[in-house]
Amino acid sequence: MKLSLRHLLSVRDLTKRDVELILETSRSFKGISERDIKKVPTLRGRTVVNAFFEDSTRTRLSFEIAEKRLSADTVNFSISGSSMAKKGESFIDTIRNIEAMKPDIFVIRHSQAGAAAQAAKLIHGRVVNAGDGQHEHPTQALLDLFTIREQKGRLKGLKVGIVGDIAHSRVARSDIVLFQKMGMEVSVAGPATFMPFGIEDWNVKVFTDVRAMLPQLDVVMALRIQRERMGEQFFPNEREYARFFGINQAALHEAKESLVIMHPGPVNRGVELSTEVIDGPRSVILDQVTNGVAVRMAILYLLLGDTKEM
C-alpha cells in the first residue's frame, strides 16, 4: 500500500483512501508507544531533518519522538542557531544546503505560508509540512481526525464545530478541508473579524454565537487566540473574548452529553476554554497529543514507500 502523494504539504492533496490508510496505520503504530520498548527498527539508516524556521515545542517534540520510535536518525535545525538568521542566507539557499546532505525526509515548519511547497520543489526526499504560516498544518488535522474516530468510532455524518480565529489558523484551514473530505459537517464560530474572506464559499455554517452552535455538535475544537491580535484590532480584550466565544461549563449546558472537546494547544486557560472544561471528562486534549506521535509515525513510514506495489 502506498500514498498517492510524494510529499505531505496540504490535506487537499490526500485522497480518501490515503486518509484511511494513514488512520489505519496510525492505529497499529499507537501500540508501539504503549510497550516497554517503544521502538521499532523500521527507519533504521534513514535520516530525517526537522527544519524548524519557527518556534515550536510540541510539534517538534512529537515529530522527534515519532522519528526516534521508528529508529530514524534525527537531526534538528532551528532558526535560532541557524546560519540563515546569522548570515542572512536566503531560505531557498538554506533548503539547498540541507538537501545537499541528502536527508530522506524533511520535516519543515515555517512562519510563511507556502514554505513547505517551495522547499518541496528542491528536495529529492520527502517533505512533510509541519505548519506553514497561516496556510496548513496537515499532520495536526490528521491527528485530530484520528482522535475523533477513536472517540466516536466513525467519521461520516459527525457534526464538528471550530471556534476562534479561523482566518489566521492553519489548523482550521487543514481541519475544515479534511473533515469535509471525510463526510463530516463543519461549522465555525467566532467574531466576524476572525472569519476568512469568502468563508461563504467554504460550505461551512458560520455562527457569531458559540452557544447557538454547541447544542448540535458531536465535536468542538477551540483554537488558540494570539494575544497580538488585540493590538491589530481583531478583538477588544481577552475578557470579552472569553465571555462571548470561550467555552465554560455554563456554555455546555445544552450541549450533547457525548460532546468531545478538543484544542490543538497550547491552551490559554480561561480564555478559549475554562479550566473545568480543559480538565473535564469531555476533553480529549491530551489524547490528541498522544495520538500525534502515532499519526506522525504512520505518515513518516508511509511516505517512504513508493516505486512499486507489494
Place this chain on the structure above:
Amino acid sequence: MSALVIENGRVIDPAQKIDAKLTVVIDDEGNIADLTSKRVRLPNADVVDARGAIVCPGFIDLHVHLRDPGHEYKEDIDSGTKAAARGGFTLVCCMPNTEPVNDNAAVTDYIVKRAAAVGSVTVLPIGAISKGQKGEQLADIGEMAAAGAIAISDDGRWVQNSSLMRRAFEYAKGFRLPIITHAEDLSLRGRGVMNEGSVSSELGLEGMSPAAEEIAIARDIQLAELTGGHLHVAHVSTAKAVELIRHAKRKGIRVTTEVTPHHFTLTDEVVRGYDPNTKMNPPLRTEVDRRAMIAGLRDGTIDCIATDHAPHAIVDKEVGFDQAAFGIVGLETALSLGLKLVEERQLTLKELIALLTIKPANVFQLKGKGSLKKGTDADITIFDPKKAVTITAKDFLSKSRNTPFEGWKLKGCVTSTIVKGSIVYP
C-alpha cells in the same frame, strides 16, 4: 550618423492613421525625413529590410524602475535601457524610489546625464512628491522639473497625508507636472501580500483588499477635481477602480491611467504554488478585474499600457512568499503579452500599438514622441507579430529574472529598435 532607410515593412502609425506598406526615410540627424510608397535609394544610407514586419513608432513606457542609483545589483541605467530596447521601447520614464530617492535636482541630473552617457534608449526621470518619499514634506519639485523630471510620484508608497497631496497637486500644476499616484491605503493593506479573495484565504496569505486601491483613487480624484491638477493613476488593477476613473473622466476631471501587461493577463489563481514571481503590488486580482482591465483599454478609460518593470535580484525573491519583494520585470515581455490580446481579438493591432506609442506620449504630453511625423525624432520599433517565442528569463538583458511568464509560448518578437535614427537593438 548616416541616413537610414527602412523598406518593405508594414508601417502602422496610429497618430497619423497610417497603415500601409511604406518606406521610412531617416535623415543623417536622426529625424524622420519621409514616409513614402516609393522605393528610395540614398547614397551612403544604411538599409533595413523590414519584410514581413511591422514598422511603428517606438514604444513608450511611463512606468519603469531602473534601480539606479543605489540598487545597481538589481538593474542599472545601462542594463535597464538595454532591456527596454530589446522589448521595443525607445523611451522609458523611471520611478524615483532609488537610493537616494530622486527627490532633488542632483539625483534627477545624475539620471539624465547617466542615461545620455550609457542609455540605449531615452530616459525621462520622474521625481518624488515628498522628501524621501516619506509623505511628510514636499520634495524639490520645481528644481527637479528644471533638471528634466517629467512627472512626480511617490511610487510604491501612497501619500497618506491628504493635505500634503493637495499641496503637491497645486504646486506641481505650476510646473505642468502630472502627479502619479500609487493608489493604496496602507493602513487597510496591512501586511497583505496578495489580493484579498478566496485564493488568499485558501493559501493562508494575508490579503490586500481591493478597497485599499479604490479608496486611495477616490481620494486622489477628489483632490484632482479640487485643484484642477493632472492625476495619473499608476497600474490600475481593480474593476471598481476602473469604474471610478471612467466616472471621473466623464465628469471632465483631469485623470489618466495605465495598466500593466500582467494585470491584463494574469489573475491571483497563479499565486497557488507560492512562486514569489507572482507577487507584485498592486497584486494580481480576479478574473472579473482582469476583464475590466481589457474593457478599460478598449473603451479608452485606460489610456495606455505601462510595464511597472520592477527588477529584483534572486536574493530579494528567494526568501519565502511573505518576505519576497513585490514586483516583476516587464520590459521584455510586454509586446508578446499585448499581442496575445490581439490574437484573442480583444484589441486590434492598431489599438495595441497606439496604447504603446501615441497614447502614453499624450498622457505626459511628450512633444514629438509616439508618432512617425516628419521632422520628429526617429524612434522606431520593428517587430514580427507572428514569430513564436518562448519566454526565457536567462535571455533577458535586464539584470533580473523575476518573471512569472517563464516558459510561456507566445508570439511577437522585436527585430529592431531605433532611437533617434540609431539602431540600439539588436
Place this chain on the structure above:
Amino acid sequence: MEPKLLMTEAQMEESLSRVADEIIADGTEGVALVGILTRGVPIAQWLATIIEKKQKKAVATGSLDINLYRDDLSEVGAQPVVRPTELSFPVTGTGVILVDDVLYTGRTIRAAMDALIDYGRPRFIKLMAMVDRGWREFPIQADYVGKKIKTDANENVKVMLQSIDGVNKIVVKRQA
C-alpha cells in the same frame, strides 16, 4: 499452469492434530501460540482449537505483525500495511510458539523474533510451520512442521485458509 494440490482440508486437520499432540507432549503450561500476520493467525487459532479439544484446556493465542522489522523495507518499495499486534498475555515469562504458514528463507521468522522480543523476554521461542519448503537463508529450523516438502525456486507454496480465502487447502504453483 494449473496449481498442484498439496494438502486437502482433511490432510491439514490431520497434520495439525499430529502437531498438537507433539506440543501437548512438550507441555502447554505457560505456552502461547502466536500467529504471524496474516496467514499464521488462523493456523494458530485452528491449532489452539485442536489442542483445547484434546487436553480440555484452552491455550493462549495472539497475533504478531512483523512488517516493521523486515530487513527488506528499503528494497520493497511500497510499504506493507501495518496491522496491530495483539498479545493478550505478558510476553515476559511465556513460552511462545510462533506459527506461520510457510517456512522458506527464515527472514520472516528472524523479524518475528525481533518483534516479539521488543514486547518482553519470553521463556522460549519455538516455531511451528504449516509447510517447510526448504531454501533457508538463515540458520532457522522449525520445531513443529505440518508438512515438509522439496520445492523448486520458481515454485510458490500457498496455504489457503477459510477466513481469508474461503477454503482450507494448500497448493503449489509454478511461476511463469
